[in-house]
Amino acid sequence: MADFGDLTNEEVISRYGLDKDGILFLTELLREDLQPKTERKNTITLLQKVKIALRYFASGEIQLNDADIHGISQSSVSRVISQVIHALSRPHIVQTYIKFPKTQQELQDLERQFYGTASFPNVFGVIDGTHVQIQGPTQNKGVYVNRMNYHSINTQVVFDPNDRIIDIVARWPGSVPDSRILRESGVWALMEGGHLPPGDHYLLGDSGYPCERWLLTPYLNPQQGSQTQYNSAHKSTRAKVERGIGQLKGRWGVLHSEIKMNPEKVCKLIVCCGVLHNLCKSRNIPMPLDILHNDHNQPPTIVHSGPQDGLKYRDYVAETYF
Template identity: 55%
Template structure:
């Protein structure tokens, strides 16, 4: 690996700012204008509608907004759009860069910044949480009963495989039953598709039942820390316990 030196820390910062400024000036002319897209076209490209995008912009504004505008820094909305387009359409950063009028290194930096902000403990605690009070459980159960007529169910549980690039270490344990490299992610969601719990640390070869058995969720139910009489709904890969 070669390293290019541009001098001291201030010189390196100026060099980085110049590169980003070039990208930002391009983006002023070439960034997609959502006003020219129909609602369905926006969802197709970004997997969020206008309101969803505006919500993310407001939510992340303080954490990813530029510290200064003297270099025509990318706005929070531009960063959100770059990230959503990449997550929605595939793993080629250069395509995302061309669409939004920036360079591939800028896309990489933006992805790291936005995903880190979305993964902050504060946001996780605010939006991903199990109902722990009996009143919350009753509301969830009534909602799901109204949808599918299942009694006393507060959420559904399932595993989903997120494909990854084959790792260099223990590559074989990430191969799932379809022969692809993945991470097996356990998700629990309510009747409104709100995520209530997520476990995303197991390789693709691990069975759903083992992920549940070794999760904090399992111990909450097993040790009586959840209100009694309520259940999670899963497929045949899960034991009939609660």
């Protein structure tokens, strides 16, 4: 039987982000990568490794605190966290838990659910960028400084109507704008390449993105009538992405702190948190009771001013449905 002491399930969630059953499930999921090769006297067990890493992900506390809690050296904590990040960010695990919808049935199910929010048609996802603060790296330090003047990884996230992540891109320095991250992402390649089933299928984004035939943004100066109604429905529907980011960063407090790792490892850590976020959704693990659902690291929106091929599609949607 796993050793959780006298902690209740709610207390376990508060400390580790997952409930007791979720921790045991994750332990089995990572067994192949994390199982100790030998069983020496002071060997850190598989379950201990998972708990050490989850404690760090959930709290964002410095690793020395984690070492004190679990009774091992700070260097051992650092090594365990690296092992878990490597295991949890392996492609087969990421692709199992973070999936972009590609079938007509998957898209229709998501579009029907989004429609119930504010009657915006044919929306299957909402997209935004969020900054994760990092310690200034030793190389190329300047490119990691974002518009709010701190070092970060600018992360693109797409959520479905159930607050699940269907795509995450964590590999760009903080100075890179959302629009460029989108254009060089797999989402852009999928949508521009026509790899989804025929029909109108939309993502919603803010004005930092170009308006495309498949990515609809709000009107900056809407005319009274269909355009203001469009903007109202757009805002209500797109609020899902703000809620999703708030939940992601709320449960995994490390994303709210300055992460003292090299940028490459931070990118893997962000993806790990995305996987764990979706794991919690699939297992109906509630948010910790003391978490505020806010994203305090969101920069002000910079209005995209480049070519916007989807302007006529936006007009069509506004005039047809609103």
